[in-house]
Amino acid sequence: xxxxxxxxxxxxxxxxxxxxxxxxxxxxxxxxxxxxxxxxxxxxxxxxxxxxxxxxxxxxxxxxxxxxxxxxxxxxxxxxxxxxxxxxxxxxxxxxxxxxxxxxxxxxxxxxxxxxxxxxxxxxxxxxxxxxxxxxxxxxxxxxxxxxxxxxxxxxxxxxxxxxxxxxxxxxxxxxxxxxxxxxxxxxxxxxxxxxxxxxxxxxxxxxxxxxxxxxxxxxxxxxxx
Numbered sequence: 413x414x415x416x417x418x419x420x421x422x423x424x425x426x427x428x429x430x431x432x433x434x435x436x437x438x439x440x441x442x443x444x445x446x447x448x449x450x451x452x453x454x455x456x457x458x459x460x461x462x463x464x465x466x467x468x469x470x471x472x473x474x475x476x477x478x479x480x481x482x483x484x485x486x487x488x489x490x491x492x493x494x495x496x497x498x499x500x501x502x503x504x505x506x507x508x509x510x511x512x513x514x515x516x517x518x519x520x521x522x523x524x525x526x527x528x529x530x531x532x533x534x535x536x537x538x539x540x541x542x543x544x545x546x547x548x549x550x551x552x553x554x555x556x557x558x559x560x561x562x563x564x565x566x567x568x569x570x571x572x573x574x575x576x577x578x579x580x581x582x583x584x585x586x587x588x589x590x591x592x593x594x595x596x597x598x599x600x601x602x603x604x605x606x607x608x609x610x611x612x613x614x615x616x617x618x619x620x621x622x623x624x625x626x627x628x629x630x631x632x633x634x635x636x637x638x
Contacts, residue, residue, distance in 0.1 A: 413629065414631040416440065416592075416624050417442055418440065418569050421444075421447045422443055423472075427492075431617060432621055437624065437629075442560055443554065445551040446551070447469050447551055447552075448552045449474075449549050452548050455546070457480060459524065460484060460526040460544070462484050462524075462525055463481060463525070464487050464525040464528070465486055465487070466512050466534065468492060468496035469549050470529050475548070478500065485504070486504050487515060488504055488506070489508050490507070509616070511534070512536050527544065531547045531549075531551075532572075563584055563589060564584075565589075566589055567592055569594075570602055573600075576597075576599065576602035580602045586607065587605065588607060590607050590627045592612075592624035594612050594617075596611045607635065611623070
């Protein structure tokens with residue numbers, strides 16, 4: 413069994429590791445980033461019809477400013493995000509199972525949405541709604557674990573294009589390392605030359621772990637190949 417290296421920030425890294433173990437995988441948690449809250453001022457909720465959440469980090473790190481927005485329903489990308497939003501006392505009006513564009517396509521075009529998210533965000537493709545983004549957190553690079561740059565014969569789970577870019581900059585032995593990416597964009601950000609690259613069919617942890625399991629359980633198909 414090839415170990416699966418998980419580089420996403422906590423607490424997502426531990427959640428992915430727990431799900432990986434249930435699939436019989438051997439996760440190794442090595443975050444490359446930490447989530448840091450930002451100072452922000454909540455706007456008047458009367459100027460919006462609903463909230464938009466594309467990451468659970470926004471609700472986890474939004475702080476006291478969230479209290480002023482509790483009257484607004486929330487539209488969430490992914491059930492994992494929706495679950496955290498509900499746990500913080502917000503009403504979830506809808507949940508999209510794919511990218512943010514799929515969720516927005518299912519909503520009325522006249523909505524005024526307040527998008528609470530990170531500094532680095534996926535821009536929707538020609539949304540019909542009026543979307544006002546406010547960054548409430550950022551993913552900050554942290555020191556690499558001492559053993560990270562010596563990784564070989566491992567599968568790395570890449571949860572974002574930014575993580576893919578960072579992985580591609582580390583000088584890893586690409587011909588002995590496989591990439592399991594949550595999206596095509598995340599895979600492309602890691603660059604070329606890896607022993608194997610697989611992209612999830614939808615941007616979810618479940619889909620990512622499915623392709624990671626194929627790579628981890630069948631290392632003879634890629635290990636040591638360019």
